[in-house]
Amino acid sequence: MQLTKLLEGLEFTACGAPLDRDISYPATDxxxxxxxxxFICLRGTKRDGHRYAVEAVLRGAAACVxxxxxxxxxxxxxxxxxxxxxxxxxxxxxxPGHALRLVGITGTNGKTSTLxxxxxxxxxxxxxxxxxxxxxxxxxxxxxxxxGAENPDIPAAMTTPDPRYLYGMxxxxxxxxxxxxxxxxxxxxxxxxxxxxxxxxxxxxTNLSPEHLDYxxxxxxxxxxxxxxxxxxxISVINGDDPYGRRIRGIHVGLYMAxxxxxxxxxxxxxxxxxGRTFPIRSRIAGTFTIYNTMFSAVAAIEMGAAPGDIxxxxxxxxxxxxxxERVVRAADVGFDVYIxxxxxxxxxxxxxxxxxxxxxxGGRLTVVFGCGGDRDPGKRPVMGAIASxxxxxxxVTSDNARTENKNAIIQDILSGMELRxxxxxxxxxxxxxxxxxxxxxxxEIVLLAGxxxxxxxxxxxxxxxxxEREIVSKTxxxxxxx
Numbered sequence: 001m002q003l004t005k006l007l008e009g010l011e012f013t014a015c016g017a018p019l020d021r022d023i024s025y026p027a028t029d030x031x032x033x034x035x036x037x038x039f040i041c042l043r044g045t046k047r048d049g050h051r052y053a054v055e056a057v058l059r060g061a062a063a064c065v066x067x068x069x070x071x072x073x074x075x076x077x078x079x080x081x082x083x084x085x086x087x088x089x090x091x092x093x094x095x096p097g098h099a100l101r102l103v104g105i106t107g108t109n110g111k112t113s114t115l116x117x118x119x120x121x122x123x124x125x126x127x128x129x130x131x132x133x134x135x136x137x138x139x140x141x142x143x144x145x146x147x148g149a150e151n152p153d154i155p156a157a158m159t160t161p162d163p164r165y166l167y168g169m170x171x172x173x174x175x176x177x178x179x180x181x182x183x184x185x186x187x188x189x190x191x192x193x194x195x196x197x198x199x200x201x202x203x204x205x206t207n208l209s210p211e212h213l214d215y216x217x218x219x220x221x222x223x224x225x226x227x228x229x230x231x232x233x234x235i236s237v238i239n240g241d242d243p244y245g246r247r248i249r250g251i252h253v254g255l256y257m258a259x260x261x262x263x264x265x266x267x268x269x270x271x272x273x274x275x276g277r278t279f280p281i282r283s284r285i286a287g288t289f290t291i292y293n294t295m296f297s298a299v300a301a302i303e304m305g306a307a308p309g310d311i312x313x314x315x316x317x318x319x320x321x322x323x324x325x326e327r328v329v330r331a332a333d334v335g336f337d338v339y340i341x342x343x344x345x346x347x348x349x350x351x352x353x354x355x356x357x358x359x360x361x362x363g364g365r366l367t368v369v370f371g372c373g374g375d376r377d378p379g380k381r382p383v384m385g386a387i388a389s390x391x392x393x394x395x396x397v398t399s400d401n402a403r404t405e406n407k408n409a410i411i412q413d414i415l416s417g418m419e420l421r422x423x424x425x426x427x428x429x430x431x432x433x434x435x436x437x438x439x440x441x442x443x444x445e446i447v448l449l450a451g452x453x454x455x456x457x458x459x460x461x462x463x464x465x466x467x468x469e470r471e472i473v474s475k476t477x478x479x480x481x482x483x
Contacts, residue, residue: 003063005036006091008075009197010084015075017063026088027056028164035060041067041083083193083439089163096170096431097198100130101180104195104233106226107206109348110293111159111184114204116321117297119182121314125306133184134159134287134342135322135454139176144169160189167197187212188223195229199414201235202300205369206292208244211349214377214462223247226247239292256299258291259273265327265337265359265446272298274368279308282316286339287325287355323453325352325397334480336445338438340469342453344373344400346383349450353391356446364444365393369392369437370451372414374405382408382417389418397426398433399457400451430458431472449473 004019006026023103024036030052033039033238039056043047053064053073063074065088067081074373078084103118105111112134121141122129137144160166160183173181185195208223216222223244230236236250245252255271255351258281265286268291281298283290297310306314320326329338331356343352353368368388372381388395397414399407407428415426427433450468452458460468 006088008048008091010078011085013077015069015077017074017076021062023062028085030056033061037061038063040065059164068435084197085194086163086196089167091117091169093171095175096167099174100178102198102200103182103187103201103202104229105204106185106229108209108211108345110206110289113293113321114206114296115182115184115326116298116318117294117315120318121297121301121306121311122180125310126177128177130178130181137151139173139178144352154322159184159186160194162192167323178467190228191225199231202235203230204237204238204296204300205245205248206296207242209345210380212344229292233414235303237296253466258295261291263288263358279312284319285325286359289355290352293368299477301473325350328470329477334477335443336441338447338473343450346380346387349384360445360446367394367445367447368392369398369433369449371398371400372410374403374410378413381413385414385417394423396433396437399428403459404461434472435476
């Protein structure tokens with residue numbers, strides 16, 4: 001593709017770059033540049049791509065996209081190379097979003113669950129639907145393999161993939177008959193302009209609570225990143241119960257009412273009322289937040305023209321969402337319930353525990369096993385400790401992806417927000433903590449393993465190691481049954 005075609009839609013200045021040159025492939029890693037390639041210089045938190053421009057040219061790059069002039073280098077000067085990268089990859093893959101109906105979901109918590117419910121509704125309605133998010137790529141419910149998607153360390157596996165992968169996957173879905181694509185849009189991706197070339201038919205805002213403040217620095221910057229999605233949405237579905245949501249123009253879910261709410265271990269049920277109409281919603285996913293997540297998906301589907309029957313069946317068809325209030329042990333089998341949930345922020349932990357608190361039978365107790373990630377916003381650690389202590393009868397503090405930090409130091413941060421009771425304990429080894437929680441569980445108890453969710457690895461100072469909470473639970477419960 002000619003360089004000038006790749007640059008369509010960009011404001012730029014060419015400095016010695018041959019605009020009529022055919023470009024073989026764009027790249028943001030100088031090591032992957034080949035003859036007649038185009039190297040896009042990105043400024044990261046650890047490395048500046050401009051430092052590798054000479055290497056890229058030596059490898060055969062026809063030009064480098066830069067935000068500052070580099071002497072002796074054929075340059076395409078732009079204001080922001082991240083924005084340029086999104087536009088270039090979108091052009092390279094033939095503007096795939098133009099042929100698709102796009103739904104973007106943003107917010108701190110609930111993105112994956114809302115995506116799952118909405119995708120099920122659309123599929124039930126006969127719409128060939130693709131999804132892009134934390135749980136990977138799917139087309140009509142079938143998981144798609146894609147270069148790098150199996151490795152959470154690289155940009156293909158991010159909640160919102162980097163442009164090279166994002167626009168490639170959109171093109172793949174378009175070519176394989178997708179009509180609608182529902183995608184999670186993270187605050188990082190919005191701040192880094194990954195979705196700039198896309199126009200969304202529907203945008204959904206779930207909620208906002210402290211997270212990623214190590215990156216965004218403060219809540220206002222975090223909010224502004226999320227809110228930027230709705231500048232390019234035809235329809236905006238907003239959680240009007242959230243104070244940040246009330247600052248965004250759109251269809252506030254508060255205009256739709258959920259009446260006669262019932263929250264039980266086996267799921268939730270309510271009456272969805274809007275515009276003089278009422279129909280029943282039932283979900284097999286437990287937790288008060290499921291009422292919100294199903295409402296977000298139902299409202300979006302209504303605005304997209306879905307029939308009530310498809311909405312009812314689509315939501316009911318979701319038997320479980322990997323790592324999202326996933327019940328892996330039932331009281332009918334061993335006398336207590338065990339749930340796995342991705343809750344790793346104060347808001348998500350509170351929502352999960354409040355939902356389960358309602359489901360604890362009389363005389364039962366609620367236990368949580370949780371930790372906090374290393375190299376991430378340390379301010380949330382004592383807050384999460386306080387929430388766990390407030391809502392649980394028993395708290396087991398442990399590790400969770402300590403990364404390069406000392407896990408005991410992270411645990412001390414958590415403990416600074418709570419007063420240990422006789423029922424509480426600290427077990428730094430996460431496997432030991434889970435085994436202890438199950439071996440000491442009482443009849444009628446609900447145990448929540450919070451923080452890991454769908455993850456099947458644990459990240460420590462030496463990198464990722466296999467770690468499956470489901471396997472640990474399964475083996476422990478099998479031993480308990482043996483007596």
